[in-house]
Amino acid sequence: MGLKTFIESWPVYRQLTGDDPLGRGSAAYSATTRNLVPRTATADRVVKSVCPYCAVGCGQNVYVQDGRVTQIEGDPDSPVSRGRLCPKGAATKQLVTSSGREHRVLYRRPHGTDWEPLDLDTAMEMIAERVLRSRRQGWQDEDEGKKVNRTLGFASLGGATLDNEENYLIKKLFTSMGAVQIENQARI
Structure with a gap:
């Protein structure tokens, strides 16, 4: 990679020379981030659930693709949590997908x-x-x-x-x- 290409790849250079002077859009994107797709976009279905950790009972949307859980997020339709999850609730995907989970x-x-x-x-x-x-x-x-x-x-x-x-x-x-x-x- 040449020096010019290297400098042009810096976000601050793209911010100052491009059409995104505040650095909130395309200037902040790298080639990798430009190609990212949310895990929720590829889900076959969304299953409603409840967080298992405490007595609050926050609503969760469980995203499933090919029979496997791909993401768990807060359910914005839940009157209890209105789409929000605490750190433990946000990490519940690990309960299902962790390699350390016992199935016996x-x-x-x-x-x-x-x-x-x-x-x-x-x-x-x-x-x-x-x-x-x-x-x-x-x-x-x-x-x-x-x-x-x-x-x-x-x-x-x-x-x-x-x-x-x-x-x-x-x-x-x-x-x-x-x-x-x-x-x-x-x-x-």
Whole structure:
């Protein structure tokens, strides 16, 4: 590249000699930026979602191309967040696309130091068995002579992005098992 070509490639030179004296348009573009296309422009579809991080429940637009998430942005139609996301919400694409994301159940045995993969059916059986054992071991028929029929062996703390219907169903499930310590993060 010659000296003249090199100097003409500088944005300040293009700003002073071209039709963009304030440097807010073409003078600021390099050959690379001139050819950039937004990740949202190539999406096949946009799926509405809710940020999973906190109790605010900011709306998100998830851009999908060929079955893969290409971008996640704030949903301007959301009455909660009006298109804005905090830094954690803006980084939720990494939850789906990170190479470090696990797509299998991992289990570490008591006193173990390593994780081992489990199939989903085995993991669900282990969870069900432990819930039933905790219920049995923590069951109380009476408390100070008063009939209570409850268990203090487990509790439920629902996540922040659960909606009213999901919280209702969780409350019903845990109440039917005798639990009394049931809460959701949205109320905390």
